[in-house]
Structures are given as C-alpha cells and as structure tokens.
Amino acid sequence: MSHDSLTTLSSLQAGGSTYHYYSLPQAADTLGDISRMPFSLKVLLENLLRNEDGITVDRSHIDAMAQWLDKRCSDTEIQFRPARVLMQDFTGVPGVVDLAAMREAVQKAGKDPALINPLSPVDLVIDHSVMVDKYGNPAAFRDNVAIEMERNRERYEFLRWGQQAFDNFRVVPPGTGICHQVNLEYLGKTVWQKEVDGNTIAYPDTLVGTDSHTTMINGLGILGWGVGGIEAEAAMLGQPVSMLIPEVVGFKMTGKLREGITATDLVLTVVEMLRKKGVVGKFVEFYGDGLQEMPVADRATIANMAPEYGATCGFFPVDEQTINYLRLTGRDEAQLELVEAYARAQGLWREPGHEPVYTATLELDLGEVEASLAGPKRPQDRVALKNMKAAFELLMETAEGPAQSQESKLESEGGQTAVGVDNSYQHAASQPLEMNGEKTRLDPGAVVIAAITSCTNTSNPSVMMAAGLIARKAVEKGLATKPWVKTSLAPGSKVVTDYLKVAGLQDDLDKLGFNLVGYGCTTCIGNSGPLPDAVEKAITDGDLTVASVLSGNRNFEGRVHPLVKTNWLASPPLVVAYALAGNVRLDLTKDPLGTAKDGKPVYLNDLWPSQAEIAEAVEKVKTDMFRKEYGEVFDGDDIWKSIKVPESKVYEWSEQSTYIQHPPFFEGMGEHPEPIDDIKDANILALLGDSVTTDHISPAGSFRADTPAGKYLQEHGVAPQDFNSYGSRRGNHEVMMRGTFANVRIRNEMLDGVEGGFTRFVPTGKQMTIYDAAMEYQAQGIPLVVIAGKEYGTGSSRDWAAKGTRLLGVKAVVAESYERIHRSNLIGMGVMPLQFAAGTDRHSLRLTGAETISISGLSGDIRPGQTLEMTVTYADGTTTRCELLSRIDTANEATYFRHGGILHYVIREMIGAA
Structure with missing residues (x-):
C-alpha cells in the first residue's frame, strides 16, 4: 500500500463486488476544492495519491497538483506510473530486442537474466507489417497476409520467443487490427483493477504507448x-x-455538425485551430455541451490526432457516451457498473454544463465545420474542399515561378490555410499511359493512391458506412474508379468487415477496387506498396506532381510513396470520391466526378448519403460482432500457431539474420557510468531547417538498392525485391543506422539544392551519404553535432530517430525548439538536446556546415535547464560564442543522461538491487 498521507483509501460497491480506491473527494478535505480541476489532471492526482511512497512521490507533489488551480500551470516535476504499456510491432520489435540484449548484459554480470522482465502489463499488436502489394481483387487480403508472413517470419519468430520468455507480455498476432483500434475496442477498460494486500484496488486505466x-x-x-x-x-x-x-488547454465544443459534415472534417478543423493556438507539450481537454451527443467513435477520431495538433493528449472525460461505447463493444456489464460508480465517486464523470478551470481555452461551434482535406505535406494545413482545385493550382504556379517562397497562403472562409511550396513541385505536361490495354494520359494532380486506411477513421462506423454508401450509389450510376488509381481498404479491425458485409456495402466497395488488403497500418506509414509500373514510369518520365488521398493522420513528404509529392488527408467517403474523379485539380463541390451510364454528369452531391442513411447503416453495428472478433484475439491463424521457438530466458542470436541483430548499446558497459566530457572540435553532420520530422530522421518506408541500407542487405544475400521496409527491419541496427537521416526529402543545408540523406565530409569537402560520412568521422575520432531549426523531431514516436543518431556518433543536437517525444528519446539514448537562446539560430551564426563546434559545461554536474556555452570556429579561424539551453528538463532525465541512457540506468539499478 502507499503512504497515503492524506488517508484517502475508501471503498465502493459495483457489479456485486467491493473495490477500494484512493478518494479524490477525501483528498479535497485537506487539499481544498478540486472539483473544477481538469479531469485529466484529476487522473494524475489519483496516480500520485495511489503511488505516494515518500521517495518518488511525496506530499509536496500532491500539494503541487492542488496548487495548479491557482496558477493554472506548474514547474513541479512528478513521476507518473501508467497502468500498462501498448506497443506496435515496428516500435515493439526493437523494444523486445533491447530487453533481450539487457537480459544478456545482466547474465554477463553474473545475475539472473529473468531480472529483466516487464513489471507492468504489456500488449504488443502486430499491425505495421502488412504492405499493399496486392490490391483491387478478392484475393488481395489473402495474398498480402501470405507475403507478410513470408517477409517477416524472422521477426515473428522473435516475437513468439518474447511471448513465452517474458511475463506480463501479450502479443496480438498479425491480421487482427491496428493497435489503437484494438486498444479502443477491446484492451481499454477505463477503470483498471488489481489485487494489493488482499484488497481489490480500482483506479483509472492509464497507459503509455510506443506509437504517438x-x-x-x-x-x-x-x-x-x-x-x-x-x-x-x-x-x-x-x-x-x-x-x-x-x-491544460480547454477546447469547448458547442452545437452540432451540419448535414454532410464528417468527424474527419471536424478533426482537421481541430488540428488547424490547436496548431495555431500552440499546444506543444500541453494537455488538451475537450468540454462543452457539444459533447453531449458526440459518440466515442468521433471523440476517438479527434483524440487520435493529438500528435498532429502537437499536444501530449486530447482527453475526453467519462460520461454516458463512454458507457454506451463500452456496452456496444461487448465489455462486461460488471465492468460498466464499475466504470460509472468509480467515475461518479471520484468526480471524474462529466456533468452537463460543467466547466473546469483551464490554462487557456478556445471554442468551436460544430455547425461552422466545413468539408475539408489537409495537405500537401502537413496534417495541420487544412484546405476546404471547395478550395482544393485552387490550392493545387497555386502550389504549381508558385513552384514554377522565379521567386520561390517557403509557404504560400490560400485565403478561404475557413481561415488561412498554409500550402507548403518548394522547388520539388514541378509543372509538367501530362504523360501517355496505358493501363489494362486502355490508352490514356496521366496529368499533374492525378490521384495515384486512394486509401481508406489508418486508425483515425476506420475506427468510426459513421465515416466507413458513408464511404460504402457513396460506393453503392456510384456503382448504381455506372461510375468506375480511374484506371491509374491504386485503391485499398485497410481497416483497423475485423469488426469493420463484419458490419460492411452485413450492410451489403463491401460488395459495392469491391466493385470500385476498394477490396480488403489487410488489417493494419498501411498507406499512412509508407506501406502503400509499389505503384503499377506504367504509372511509375509516367510520373518519372514527366517528373509529374501527383497526389495520394488517404483517410490517415500523416502526410509528411516522402512518407506515403517516394514518387508521390502531394498527399492529402480526407474522410473515407472523400477518398472514394477522389478515386472516382481521379485528380485533385477539380472542385468537387461544382465539377462532376464522372459520367453516368445514361450519359449525364454525376456530382458529389448526387452520391453523398444523408445523415439518416448513415445512421440507418450504423444501426447494423452490433455487440456480437465485437465479441466474435475479440473472442480469440491472441490466438492467430494456423501459420502463426505453427511458428516454433526455443524456450529460453536468453535469446539465441543468429549472425545470419538480417532482421534481428544483437544491438551494441550495452557493449563495454561498466558497473558505474563514465564521466561526461565537454564536446571539443566537433564537425556538423547535418545543417537542417524547420519542421524536420522524425520521418526525416528515422528510417521509414521502402528504400532503394543503391542506398547504404540496400547495399548492406545485398552484401548479406538479400535481393532488392526482398528488402521489405525499414520499419520491418528495426530489430537490425546495421540497417537502421544506415537509414538514419536518409529520407529522400530531407534537405541538408550544407549542400545546395540536393535532396536526400547526403552531407559534405568537411575534411575533404566531398559529398557522400550521411552514413558513410559518419563512419569516416568515427574512424578519425571526430565527434559530431546536428544543427536544426524550429520544431525538431515533429511526428511519430520513433525510437530509431534517437538510436540511429547515437550510433552515427552524434553527441548533441542544437535546435531552435523540439517536440516532446524526440527530445525525450535523445536523452534516453545519451544524446544531449540543446536549444539556441532566443534571437540566435543557424542563420544569425552564419553557419554553413564547414565550422567546428565546441560545447562547454557538460563535464560538471548534469542538472535540468543548465545554460551551456557553444564556441563556433569558422573556416577562416575566427570564432564566436553563444549560450545554449540544455533541454534536459527534469531530474530523472539528468540521471538517465549521466548513465549514458535510460536503459543503462535500469540495468545498473537492477544489478544493484539484485
């Protein structure tokens, strides 16, 4: 039991059982009125009450939470203990690789390797490995699964080993669903429970996950x-x-969405508003009477895209809609009773009209939301549907004009919408194209990928049914998908297939080429697979700027497909509409999508279903569907069950494997950490601009035979057609370090007009790949730094963005600002994140990449928020100095950095405790 200095342990009855809990109302008797504390902070406060131990959590932390209400902010560091951990396989495989390597390190230290074992429940869902190799036919799903199993057998054998080697570790096999949708529909409980000293303790379900x-x-x-x-x-x-x-930023919602407006349109509006507000590193909490009739599926759509609006989370409190969803998805009635009783007892139940106190607020009348997309390369750049044609034309015109601007503004009634513009958008004539024996032409703006994919939208029956209803009406009118469009349907769970079939809509989607291709995260993470050869040739021959339209949450450049320069996020029904239209250079509010079999033009309004039609279709989603699909969620198919693995505590590494290799992170690690030195005479590996994402830094998607990773695999007997993706090879550091900073769209300002993972090797002035240069620097014993602009590390929680940075020999990153996860990951791998002081940046310092960098102040005691000094020595021998802020923000982070990384600290602590 905890210290419980406030004596808050209480009990309640629910579902015929007695539960003990740490009472927030009882804590308020001492702390003062906390009824208007944001719901998300009440969850954190309960976490502190329950875990108070006088060491990591003491009374001062609890008091600081209560005092938040006075200042609406705090500089107090707290220690949060989530109830569980969620992983997907791209990030989960290297996690299990690290655990296996840690076990080996502990064994070498003469201790029991079983000391390294998850102490919190862990669920790993294999959802990021399926690729859209086959599409547009009834066998696509079966064929893609077979290819996935063949490609990833080594990885899956490794995960099967982890499943039996580690306690508290469950694996959801491939072909089941996307981790976030499985989490929402099955794993999440809203209220968690465990036995402690003979009592059943109830507490809020909380988690951290390895996917943003x-x-x-x-x-x-x-x-x-x-x-x-x-x-x-x-x-x-x-x-x-x-x-x-x-x-905590409060986002008030009032009113209702208009007819024809989807949850996707709403979330793209929310993303735009919150990005403009600036919520990086903050909680966002939604409130207001607009939530009263907002179903959990819509809430989850908005919450899903918190990384896109930059917030740590996008929280919706518990209310009747929560209970409705838990019941629909087949959760136990006793659990439902516990959730409601616990939430009401704790003041965690949202009552109509209740308005908590927030740091800042903003408000949206849902009735003002309009049909929207976002693109061409950032999720926050919303474009109203009526402005899409003009947005693309402006993109092209600005790109070909003599004066290039980084960002052009397109005014619309929906507000200012940024359309990113740069030299990579070229205006070109259409190209001849022959598809299926039919001669046609591929134009700029052609939609070459139309994908209903990702957790964001496929969790929401209303938009999925809307997509099916549009398909039905299109088929009835005799419309067909344009031949150059690669279509795919990759739902987040098997339940989607069940209800589309029951509604009779899957057949209509199939007729338009939206056949099931897999249950997993596909196009959104670059697993879109190859385009038809003829389409790729036409794009390449004409250097065409073409488009993808996807119902995902990410559209960073180079992510969806290397040849597709503009990528537009849209609702599933709009994905279908653009597949029919075949080009984004249309105003779908006015221009026809095609011609019906009676010769008349067909407009979007002719196909768009009414709210009543959608509601009627959604009524076909039944609880039995969820119970059937999740009844054997951990079992897998016959292929999965047939995978045999050795039963051993320590993994038996194979030197022949090109998927799983023993990482070098713990080699030569002593019982105590080495002292940290100042950085002296470092070279700059890369000089980067603003909004460099973890997609730019971390290996993701496919890669070519002539890249360092491609050359490595070919040297180890892997043919290019069997490369798979970077993500699938995250368990092999040799591949991943070669792919770090290797994104085809990254721009290193040390080189003029060169895209891709290249740099200048300063000692000789030679241009080479970043990997090759880094290895040359390491051979010469020269330390490295990376210099960057604002928002460094935007995007997904990619651990390899930090791991690869370390393995390349980078000692520090100096940027104007960071996004939360990557900054934390750099520290976790022993790389120092440093921030320029206001008014100083790479431009004011006149950096070209030819300079050497020294940073002093590291060799003393590492503390949060230190000011360090950077000395820049220019090529002519002159120097300048500037101050840098250490972005080690907390005492724990300082401890991890002193140990060379968080895992090194854990090993030393466990060996010491043994």
Missing part, C-alpha cells in the same frame, strides 16, 4: 499518450514517466 497515436484511447476517458520505445521500455521495467505537471 496512443492518444486515440483518450476518447474513452483513458489518459495515455505516445512515448519513445526507449521510454516505454523503462515504464515496462518499473521506471516512472518523469514529467512536469502540464498546462
């Missing part, structure tokens, strides 16, 4: 967010998540 879209679960009243794989591993191993008590 873990926030989707916030729609179910569950507090959770994405962390790096490194941080998640530490949480699994009993380390608390260190964080400052956050600011």
Whole structure:
C-alpha cells in the first residue's frame, strides 16, 4: 500500500463486488476544492495519491497538483506510473530486442537474466507489417497476409520467443487490427483493477504507448499518450514517466455538425485551430455541451490526432457516451457498473454544463465545420474542399515561378490555410499511359493512391458506412474508379468487415477496387506498396506532381510513396470520391466526378448519403460482432500457431539474420557510468531547417538498392525485391543506422539544392551519404553535432530517430525548439538536446556546415535547464560564442543522461538491487 498521507483509501460497491480506491473527494478535505480541476489532471492526482511512497512521490507533489488551480500551470516535476504499456510491432520489435540484449548484459554480470522482465502489463499488436502489394481483387487480403508472413517470419519468430520468455507480455498476432483500434475496442477498460494486500484496488486505466497515436484511447476517458520505445521500455521495467505537471488547454465544443459534415472534417478543423493556438507539450481537454451527443467513435477520431495538433493528449472525460461505447463493444456489464460508480465517486464523470478551470481555452461551434482535406505535406494545413482545385493550382504556379517562397497562403472562409511550396513541385505536361490495354494520359494532380486506411477513421462506423454508401450509389450510376488509381481498404479491425458485409456495402466497395488488403497500418506509414509500373514510369518520365488521398493522420513528404509529392488527408467517403474523379485539380463541390451510364454528369452531391442513411447503416453495428472478433484475439491463424521457438530466458542470436541483430548499446558497459566530457572540435553532420520530422530522421518506408541500407542487405544475400521496409527491419541496427537521416526529402543545408540523406565530409569537402560520412568521422575520432531549426523531431514516436543518431556518433543536437517525444528519446539514448537562446539560430551564426563546434559545461554536474556555452570556429579561424539551453528538463532525465541512457540506468539499478 502507499503512504497515503492524506488517508484517502475508501471503498465502493459495483457489479456485486467491493473495490477500494484512493478518494479524490477525501483528498479535497485537506487539499481544498478540486472539483473544477481538469479531469485529466484529476487522473494524475489519483496516480500520485495511489503511488505516494515518500521517495518518488511525496506530499509536496500532491500539494503541487492542488496548487495548479491557482496558477493554472506548474514547474513541479512528478513521476507518473501508467497502468500498462501498448506497443506496435515496428516500435515493439526493437523494444523486445533491447530487453533481450539487457537480459544478456545482466547474465554477463553474473545475475539472473529473468531480472529483466516487464513489471507492468504489456500488449504488443502486430499491425505495421502488412504492405499493399496486392490490391483491387478478392484475393488481395489473402495474398498480402501470405507475403507478410513470408517477409517477416524472422521477426515473428522473435516475437513468439518474447511471448513465452517474458511475463506480463501479450502479443496480438498479425491480421487482427491496428493497435489503437484494438486498444479502443477491446484492451481499454477505463477503470483498471488489481489485487494489493488482499484488497481489490480500482483506479483509472492509464497507459503509455510506443506509437504517438496512443492518444486515440483518450476518447474513452483513458489518459495515455505516445512515448519513445526507449521510454516505454523503462515504464515496462518499473521506471516512472518523469514529467512536469502540464498546462491544460480547454477546447469547448458547442452545437452540432451540419448535414454532410464528417468527424474527419471536424478533426482537421481541430488540428488547424490547436496548431495555431500552440499546444506543444500541453494537455488538451475537450468540454462543452457539444459533447453531449458526440459518440466515442468521433471523440476517438479527434483524440487520435493529438500528435498532429502537437499536444501530449486530447482527453475526453467519462460520461454516458463512454458507457454506451463500452456496452456496444461487448465489455462486461460488471465492468460498466464499475466504470460509472468509480467515475461518479471520484468526480471524474462529466456533468452537463460543467466547466473546469483551464490554462487557456478556445471554442468551436460544430455547425461552422466545413468539408475539408489537409495537405500537401502537413496534417495541420487544412484546405476546404471547395478550395482544393485552387490550392493545387497555386502550389504549381508558385513552384514554377522565379521567386520561390517557403509557404504560400490560400485565403478561404475557413481561415488561412498554409500550402507548403518548394522547388520539388514541378509543372509538367501530362504523360501517355496505358493501363489494362486502355490508352490514356496521366496529368499533374492525378490521384495515384486512394486509401481508406489508418486508425483515425476506420475506427468510426459513421465515416466507413458513408464511404460504402457513396460506393453503392456510384456503382448504381455506372461510375468506375480511374484506371491509374491504386485503391485499398485497410481497416483497423475485423469488426469493420463484419458490419460492411452485413450492410451489403463491401460488395459495392469491391466493385470500385476498394477490396480488403489487410488489417493494419498501411498507406499512412509508407506501406502503400509499389505503384503499377506504367504509372511509375509516367510520373518519372514527366517528373509529374501527383497526389495520394488517404483517410490517415500523416502526410509528411516522402512518407506515403517516394514518387508521390502531394498527399492529402480526407474522410473515407472523400477518398472514394477522389478515386472516382481521379485528380485533385477539380472542385468537387461544382465539377462532376464522372459520367453516368445514361450519359449525364454525376456530382458529389448526387452520391453523398444523408445523415439518416448513415445512421440507418450504423444501426447494423452490433455487440456480437465485437465479441466474435475479440473472442480469440491472441490466438492467430494456423501459420502463426505453427511458428516454433526455443524456450529460453536468453535469446539465441543468429549472425545470419538480417532482421534481428544483437544491438551494441550495452557493449563495454561498466558497473558505474563514465564521466561526461565537454564536446571539443566537433564537425556538423547535418545543417537542417524547420519542421524536420522524425520521418526525416528515422528510417521509414521502402528504400532503394543503391542506398547504404540496400547495399548492406545485398552484401548479406538479400535481393532488392526482398528488402521489405525499414520499419520491418528495426530489430537490425546495421540497417537502421544506415537509414538514419536518409529520407529522400530531407534537405541538408550544407549542400545546395540536393535532396536526400547526403552531407559534405568537411575534411575533404566531398559529398557522400550521411552514413558513410559518419563512419569516416568515427574512424578519425571526430565527434559530431546536428544543427536544426524550429520544431525538431515533429511526428511519430520513433525510437530509431534517437538510436540511429547515437550510433552515427552524434553527441548533441542544437535546435531552435523540439517536440516532446524526440527530445525525450535523445536523452534516453545519451544524446544531449540543446536549444539556441532566443534571437540566435543557424542563420544569425552564419553557419554553413564547414565550422567546428565546441560545447562547454557538460563535464560538471548534469542538472535540468543548465545554460551551456557553444564556441563556433569558422573556416577562416575566427570564432564566436553563444549560450545554449540544455533541454534536459527534469531530474530523472539528468540521471538517465549521466548513465549514458535510460536503459543503462535500469540495468545498473537492477544489478544493484539484485
């Protein structure tokens, strides 16, 4: 039991059982009125009350939470202990690789390797490995699964080993669903429970996940967010998540969505508003009477995209809608009783009209939301549907004009919408194209990928049914998908297939080429597979700027497909509409999508279903569907069950494997950490601009034979057609370090007009790949730094963005600002994140990449928020100095950095405790 200095342990009855809990109302007797504290902070407060131990959590932390209400912010660091951890396989495989390597390190130290074992429940869902190799035919799903199993057998054998080697570790096999949707529909409980000293303790369900879209679960009243794989591993191993008590921005919703407006349109509006507001590192909490009739599926759509609006989480409190969803998805009635009784007892139940106190607020009348997309390369750049044609034309015109601007503004009634513009958008004539024996032409703006995919929208029956209804009406009118469009349907769970079939809509989607291709995260993470050869040739021959339209949450450049320069996020029904239209250079509010079999033009309004039609279709979603699909969720198919693995505590590494290799992170690790030195005479590996994402830094998607990773695999007997993706090879550091900073769209300002993972090797002036240069620097014993602009590390929680940075020999990153997860991950891998002082940047310092960098102040005691000094020595021998802020923000982070990384600290602590 905890210290419970406030004597808050109480009990309640629910579902015929007695539960004990740490009472927030009883704590308020001492702390003062906390009834208007944001719901998300009440969850954190309960976590502190329950885990008060006088060491990691003491009374001062609890008092600081109560005092938040006075200032609406806090500089107090707290230790948060989530109830569980969620992983997907891209981030989960390297996590299990690290655990296996840690076990080996502990065994070498003469201790029991079983000391390394998850202490919190861990669920790993294999959902990121299926690729859209086959599409547009009834066998696509079967064929893609077979290819997936063949490609990933080594990885799956390794995960099967982990399943039996580690306690508290469950694996959801491939072909089941996307981790966030499985979490929402099955794993999440809203209220968790465990036995402690003979009592059943009830407490809020909380989690951290190795995917940034873990926030989707916030729609179910569950507090959770994405962390790096490194941080998640530490949480699994009993380390608390260190964080400052956050600011909480309240987002008030009023009114109702208009006819024809979807949850996707709403979320793209929310993303735009919150990005403009600035909520990086903050909690966002939704409130207002607009929530009264907003179903959990819509809430989850909004919560899912918290990383896109930059917040740590996007929280919806528990209310009647929560209970309705838990009941629909087949949760036990006793659990439903517990959720309601616990939420009401704790003041965690949302009452109509209740308005908590927030750091800041903003408001949206849902009736003002309009049909929208977002693109061409950032999720926050919303474009009203009526402005899409003009947006694309402006993109092209600005790109070909003599004066290039980084960002052009398109005015619309929906507000200012940024359309990113740069030299990579070229205006070109259409190209001849022959598809299926039919001669046609491929124009600029052609939609070459139309994908209903990702957790964001396929969790929402209303938009999925709408897509099916549009398909039905299109088929009835004799419309067909344009031949150059690669179509795919990759739902987040098998339940989607069940209800589309029962509604009779899957047949109509099939007729338009939206056949099931897999249950997993596909196009959104770059697993879109190859385009038809003829389409790829036409794009390449004409250097065409073409488009993808996808119902996902990410559209960063180079992510969806290397040849597709503009990528537009849209609702599933709009994905179908653009597949029919075949080009984004149309105004779908006015221009026809095609011609009906009677010769008349067909407009979007002719196909768009009414709210009543959608509601009637959604009524076909039944509880039995969820119970059937999740009844054997951990079992897998016959192929999965047939995978045989050795039963051993320590993994038997194979030197022949090109998927799983023993990582070098713990080699030569002593019982005590080495002293940290100042950085002296470092070279700059890369000089980067603003909004460099983890997609730019971390290996993701496919790669070519002439890249360092491609050359490595070919040297190890892997043919290019069997490369798979970077994500699938995250368990092999040799591949991943070669792919770090290798994104085809990254721009290193050390080189003029060169895209891709290249740099200048300063000692000789030669241009080479970043990997080759880094290895040359390492051979010469020269330390490295990376210099960057604002928002460094935006995007997904990619642990390899930090791991690869370390393995390349980078000692520090100096940027104007960071996004939360990547900054934390850098520290977790022993790389120092430093921030320029206001008014100083790479431009004011006149950096070209030819300079050497020295940073002093590291060799003393590492503390949060230190000011360090950087000396820049220019090529002519002159120098300048500037101050840098250490972005080690908390005492825990300082401890991890002193040890060379978070996992090194955990090993030393466990060996010491043994």
